[in-house]
Amino acid sequence: MAVTTTDWSGSYAPTLDDIEALASAALRDLPEPFASLAADVTCSVAEFAEDDVLQGFGMDSPFELMGLFSGVGMTEDGAVPQTGQLPNTVYLYRRAILDYWAEHDDNTLGEIVTHVLIHELGHHFGFSDEDMEAIEAQADHDPA
Numbered sequence: 001m002a003v004t005t006t007d008w009s010g011s012y013a014p015t016l017d018d019i020e021a022l023a024s025a026a027l028r029d030l031p032e033p034f035a036s037l038a039a040d041v042t043c044s045v046a047e048f049a050e051d052d053v054l055q056g057f058g059m060d061s062p063f064e065l066m067g068l069f070s071g072v073g074m075t076e077d078g079a080v081p082q083t084g085q086l087p088n089t090v091y092l093y094r095r096a097i098l099d100y101w102a103e104h105d106d107n108t109l110g111e112i113v114t115h116v117l118i119h120e121l122g123h124h125f126g127f128s129d130e131d132m133e134a135i136e137a138q139a140d141h142d143p144a
Helices: 016-028 051-056 094-103 109-124 129-141
Strands: 042-046 067-070 089-093
Touching: 016 042, 016 089, 016 094, 016 109, 067 109, 089 094, 089 109, 094 109, 109 129
Parallel strands: 042 089
Antiparallel strands: 067 089
16 A cells, blocks of 8 residues: 655744735725725734733733723723824734644635634724624524
8 A cells, every 4th residue: 555645844833924915805805994994004913912911811822812902992081092092903823823724624824813803803893792793693503
């Protein structure tokens, strides 16, 4: 019985820059009026969430958090930027995203990055996690 091997020597995991490029493409493809409303939101990619962020969510593993919105949602008090207020930012966590991608072969990496980005942008627009779960559940039941 012949054993076929694959040469993995030229293969590398997608980098921070690769994830950032996928996120930038997803932001460019946002339809209006969402694109305009999210124009001032920055996107940052890191390997993992910081320990204090994970602790704040009661998470033991950095692989549990693929993305995070930081800032003031459009529907919250103080949504009008104040002097010294940092811009709203979406953080994407490369290693958690790659781990999810490796375990779920039903989506491309670009689809996963886009999904996490859109979810976090939902917080910028004022949606809670529960709101977005309900929207996703409805979308899963409605044929396109």
